[in-house]
Amino acid sequence: MLEVQNIHKSFGPLEVLKGVDLTVRRGDVVAILGPSGSGKTTLLRCVNFLETADQGTLSFDGERFRLGHVPRKDVARLRKKTAFVFQSYNLFLNKTALQNVTEGLIVARKMPKAQAEEIGRRALDKVGLSDRMDHYPSQLSGGQQQRVAIARAIAAEPEIIYFDEPTSALDPELTGEVLAVMRRLADEGMTMLVVTHELGFARTVSSQVVFMEGGVVVEAGPSQEIFERPKEERTRAFLQTGGSER
Amino acid sequence: MDERLLHIIVDSFPKILAPGLLVTIPLTAIAFALAMVIAVAAALAQFGRVPVVTQLCRFYIWIFRGTPLLVQLFVVFYGLPRVGVTLDPFPAAVIVFSLNEGAYCAETVRAALEAVPAGQLEAGYCAGMSYLQTMRRIILPQAMRTAFPSLSNSLIAMVKDTSLASNITVVEMFRAAEQINATVYEPLVLYIEVGLVYLLFSTVLTWLQGIGERKLGAYQRQEG
Numbered sequence: 001m002l003e004v005q006n007i008h009k010s011f012g013p014l015e016v017l018k019g020v021d022l023t024v025r026r027g028d029v030v031a032i033l034g035p036s037g038s039g040k041t042t043l044l045r046c047v048n049f050l051e052t053a054d055q056g057t058l059s060f061d062g063e064r065f066r067l068g069h070v071p072r073k074d075v076a077r078l079r080k081k082t083a084f085v086f087q088s089y090n091l092f093l094n095k096t097a098l099q100n101v102t103e104g105l106i107v108a109r110k111m112p113k114a115q116a117e118e119i120g121r122r123a124l125d126k127v128g129l130s131d132r133m134d135h136y137p138s139q140l141s142g143g144q145q146q147r148v149a150i151a152r153a154i155a156a157e158p159e160i161i162y163f164d165e166p167t168s169a170l171d172p173e174l175t176g177e178v179l180a181v182m183r184r185l186a187d188e189g190m191t192m193l194v195v196t197h198e199l200g201f202a203r204t205v206s207s208q209v210v211f212m213e214g215g216v217v218v219e220a221g222p223s224q225e226i227f228e229r230p231k232e233e234r235t236r237a238f239l240q241t242g243g244s245e246r
Numbered sequence: 247m248d249e250r251l252l253h254i255i256v257d258s259f260p261k262i263l264a265p266g267l268l269v270t271i272p273l274t275a276i277a278f279a280l281a282m283v284i285a286v287a288a289a290l291a292q293f294g295r296v297p298v299v300t301q302l303c304r305f306y307i308w309i310f311r312g313t314p315l316l317v318q319l320f321v322v323f324y325g326l327p328r329v330g331v332t333l334d335p336f337p338a339a340v341i342v343f344s345l346n347e348g349a350y351c352a353e354t355v356r357a358a359l360e361a362v363p364a365g366q367l368e369a370g371y372c373a374g375m376s377y378l379q380t381m382r383r384i385i386l387p388q389a390m391r392t393a394f395p396s397l398s399n400s401l402i403a404m405v406k407d408t409s410l411a412s413n414i415t416v417v418e419m420f421r422a423a424e425q426i427n428a429t430v431y432e433p434l435v436l437y438i439e440v441g442l443v444y445l446l447f448s449t450v451l452t453w454l455q456g457i458g459e460r461k462l463g464a465y466q467r468q469e470g
Contacts, residue, residue, distance in 0.1 A: 050368055076376065084372035090365035094387045094465045104373030107383055136465040152373065 007056030018215040031202035034212035083153035091137040098133040123151035143174030266419040277343035284348030289355035310349035323414035339411040358393035398455040
């Protein structure tokens with residue numbers, strides 16, 4: 001469903017991605033692991049055009065694009081098929097929880113308000129926040145904000161959800177509630193591409209693992225294989241430190 | 247206090263208040279509304295780094311912040327007739343005050359736009375919204391909340407600055423006080439009196455600012 005080939009990205013003299021390939025099939029939960037500075041977040045941001053890659057190709061649903069030369073119209077169209085969950089939640093600060101979920105439906109997808117609110121209520125119910133619909137982000141805990149962000153993502157019925165370190169900004173006691181919601185999504189067959197430091201989550205929930213370091217993919221494969229029989233020494237060392245090598 | 251003075255104070259009060267309500271306030275309201283349109287447009291153009299328009303905005307702000315308001319009033323009212331542009335005092339004052347205020351407020355709004363976290367725009371994109379949709383629905387409302395106290399400040403300053411319009415023959419509140427003084431010559435009480443009416447106007451605006459901030463700030467309230 002999503003295939004990225006030979007993606008390169010530099011910030012000034014610093015080359016962050018040095019030719020990365022990535023494949024996500026429908027229904028896959030792909031975890032991208034790696035130490036800090038390995039380029040995993042940049043990869044995710046390039047895939048959703050939040051950063052413009054210098055070169056590479058991207059195929060989505062059989063459509064092929066040359067990265068760095070994707071027309072704005074196509075970017076907008078592709079983004080409507082995807083959703084993005086940020087490390088820092090990025091909820092719309094001037095909107096309530098429910099409005100955060102319905103905003104994209106009403107404004108971008110031109111859905112009638114009543115229908116959007118119905119979907120919004122169901123999405124918030126699904127992440128266990130039906131009693132927080134009218135709260136503003138400033139009135140919610142980090143874990144609650146991230147669950148609203150996930151509700152915002154699923155309400156759009158995307159073909160894939162990108163997660164950028166969704167629990168890294170949370171206190172340890174709050175990561176559990178967010179991971180539980182993500183686990184449920186995975187069980188329902190949602191296609192997910194997740195940059196994470198949560199090895200436990202990657203091990204038990206993801207179907208595929210991509211291990212990155214220094215802007216390249218060191219090793220990729222089925223999650224069980226990577227965790228139990230890593231081929232590369234670097235992967236093994238990283239997994240042994242418990243992913244704490246940030 | 248002698249009876250004559252008391253009589254002057256009481257007698258002049260409606261004569262000062264009337265031009266206040268009929269000239270000072272409309273001048274301020276019209277000019278400030280236009281200034282807001284200019285400020286938001288100039289701030290958005292600069293924030294979006296629209297080529298050419300951004301440079302024009304910088305030039306405009308440079309000129310109007312860098313020269314005295316009084317000089318601007320004189321150039322437009324007394325100067326422009328030399329090139330065939332003759333304006334009545336009131337419209338001339340509206341034009342100068344809105345351009346001058348617009349230049350200052352454009353900077354306030356631009357700074358407030360820059361202060362909105364970058365993630366808000368990205369979140370808008372990822373929700374499928376366009377740049378303009380995200381600006382209108384998410385970024386600008388947050389920026390206006392941030393800018394509100396500064397803009398209120400500018401508005402209050404402007405109420406008082408409209409007294410400068412007396413120099414281009416606009417019969418606003420201060421000019422009215424001057425005219426009364428010319429006949430009775432009681433500068434101390436009359437200028438204090440007109441000052442108190444300005445203070446009254448400013449006080450009302452300060453009170454309205456408080457209400458506005460509470461209303462706009464609903465989303466920033468923490469759960470108690």
